[in-house]
Amino acid sequence: MPRLAPLLTCLLGLLLLAATPAYAQEAPPWGTGESQGEDLSIYLATFGPGDDVASWWGHGSLVVEDKRLQHSRLYNYGMFSFDERMLARYAMGRLEFWVDDASPQGTFRLYRALNRDVRLQELNLTPAQKVEMGRLLAENVQPENRNYLYQHYDDNCVTRLRDGIDKVLGGQLRQAMSVPGRMTLREHTRRYTDVGPPMSLLLDFLMNDEIDLPVTRWQEGFLPDELERQMAELQVVGEDGQKRPLVAKNLNIYEAQGRPETPATPPKYGPMLALLGFALGGGALALAIWGGRTGGRAPRILLGLQNAVVGLVFGIPGLALFVMWLGTEHTVTWRNENLFLANPLTLLALPLGVQVMFGSTKARERLLRLWVVLAGLGVLGLLLKALPMFDQDNWRLIVLLLPLSLGMAGALWVVRRAWAPSVAARTSEPLSPSLKTS
The missing domain is CATH 1.20.140 (Butyryl-CoA Dehydrogenase, subunit A; domain 3)
Structure with a gap:
């Protein structure tokens, strides 16, 4: 990671098993300047936990939609190469991830097939902020910008979304979330791994006191559900100087059937x-x-x-x-x-x-x-x-x-x-x- 614990937080299930780096598709209209801010919608997509260890943490992505030009893309920072060198890179703490874009509806169908929650939050951004977010995502997906060194708690597929949203908000998210967190990173790790006690115990054994230090809510945003909660709570200052909720609309695309909820507190075993x-x-x-x-x-x-x-x-x-x-x-x-x-x-x-x-x-x-x-x-x-x-x-x-x-x-x-x-x-x-x- 140089961090451990679940290691592959942002796995896209079976889709990623065969994933290899590929060049981004033709630039979308928000990447070429064709899109107008009034026509754009930006969504934070949150995907619930899955069955395998890598997906216990859930996943997140950003969706950009131009309603006038009828074009939409989902930006996923959880891509990595599953090859014969992958385990060696992970063992050395050098696992490289990258961002890729895909069809939102195709991705939603995949998660539905995996019986994982799919929830959207439409972000209440100004037209200028929407244009800036679209530009940043279109720029990040380019081959020269797409790769990053994965760190489970500090730099993963969800922290990249958090940082991008905070950038277009002028630092309002980080400022609002620079308050004491609800629990330590170890406690978060233990509650998300409660579905597999042996693996939970192993991860507890392998990690040192770095994850026992007090953290802020900003740092808790490495988790998809925590970032989703922060979006729902945040009030941002608009162009008129007035505060407004950051989330304009919630959309529940799919609710997993028969899947246990992540406990609110770590288990007492x-x-x-x-x-x-x-x-x-x-x-x-x-x-x-x-x-x-x-x-x-x-x-x-x-x-x-x-x-x-x-x-x-x-x-x-x-x-x-x-x-x-x-x-x-x-x-x-x-x-x-x-x-x-x-x-x-x-x-x-x-x-x-x-x-x-x-x-x-x-x-x-x-x-x-x-x-x-x-x-x-x-x-x-x-x-x-x-x-x-x-x-x-x-x-x-x-x-x-x-x-x-x-x-x-x-x-x-x-x-x-x-x-x-x-x-x-x-x-x-x-x-x-x-x-x-x-």
Whole structure:
């Protein structure tokens, strides 16, 4: 991004899967000076969330219509090239987007087919402002102007619309919205990703305290619904010096059927994650105690399996976060406090857990040392929260991963004290001379 989180906010569904940069069509009448301001209409189009992760955030575009010349175009700043290099560019924080123009009605049909809301707000601009907006859009879509480096929170397909509207309004939008926002960027991210809890938790893990800082309503305008709300509330000063609503008319083109609404506030899943963390840590201890009492294979296999799964599920994100900090431009991942909780070391629990399943005593000892280190790092991260610079809103991750690490360390300590050498380890030892046959 250099920002993360949903990464591809402005995806146009299946249309973009095959998208490649193309030259803009012949200049529209508002780009050549043929259109008169009195004949133009400018609309902010807001599209509701979709099914896939990239579309959870919704989307927005601007529509220009010349009613006299019967010409209209939709300007979409959410285009990008979906090719073999796309994932590499995104991983490095260098994903490039561009603006393209298309048929409004064709775009509306696409979103209707995807069962996504389609809403229009006709902007109450002066004739001169309409001409200026049309000129800016026609200019931006030209090959030499169309590309920009995507940043999820600061420079995306919706902030480009916001900035253009603010420019023709002479800065009135930014001035009016330079007031405290309703919530932090993390809280907005969590409420929009509530439809997919695992992905929501992953994004929460990957992002640092940059998105926990207080923001203004202007900054909240990176979201389509938030920009739409701001348009509806804004009163602008006209040529006569009088204030008037910025939105002249609302048009509801299509309302999605059976799609859950985005919650107004972020979900409160902290208590559930705490229960899960204590259950996983306590479960590991229970397996260790069971194995010490019975000496059977089942607890050994289950404990090894749990370590392997935990190493896989939390080790890969920990490794990815570490790499993103050191080797990419995703500044929102840098100096992330969650590395105290899960990091590349966590991934070692995967091979060591598999070895424990097959009876390796050495792997059990190595796992003990591993979890002692990881638990110690988790406790250190918790203690550092007392310092002002460690202000990341990661308590949900702490209550999940710290009890898990402590429970794993405790379980492996019980294994060392209470478990007899495994059958596999005993049978792999060489026979004593007295037992050898001649």
